Amino acid sequence: MSLSSYSDVFSIRHERDYDEEIAVGDVVRAGTNYFPHFEVIAVHGDKAWVRNVQNGADHLALLARCRKIDAEPVALAAE
Numbered sequence: 001m002s003l004s005s006y007s008d009v010f011s012i013r014h015e016r017d018y019d020e021e022i023a024v025g026d027v028v029r030a031g032t033n034y035f036p037h038f039e040v041i042a043v044h045g046d047k048a049w050v051r052n053v054q055n056g057a058d059h060l061a062l063l064a065r066c067r068k069i070d071a072e073p074v075a076l077a078a079e
Contacts, residue, residue, distance in 0.1 A: 015064040022048060028066040037069060 022028060026040045028050065038050035038059070048061050 015062075016067060020066075020068060022063050022066050022068065026066075027053065027069045029069060030061055030067075031065050038066075040066070 022040060022043065024040050024043060028038050028040060028048075029035065030038065030050075036055075037053045038061070039053055040048050041051050041058070042049040043063065046063050048063050048066055049058065050061050050066070051058050
């Protein structure tokens, strides 16, 4: 028996449905969550080293799950 994550149980997708350039110094959020905010420290391949701006904790995140703060997807901005 394997345990399911809440993402599996509720069919939650964390990846972006649009292209976005994430670079060192950007402030991002993870998945569809609005908080916490993270500063991008380094980018390598499909991963980013991010730091929580509130408590300073470091994490690794998939770039596809990072969303820039105050950035709109290009498709929505054109509407």
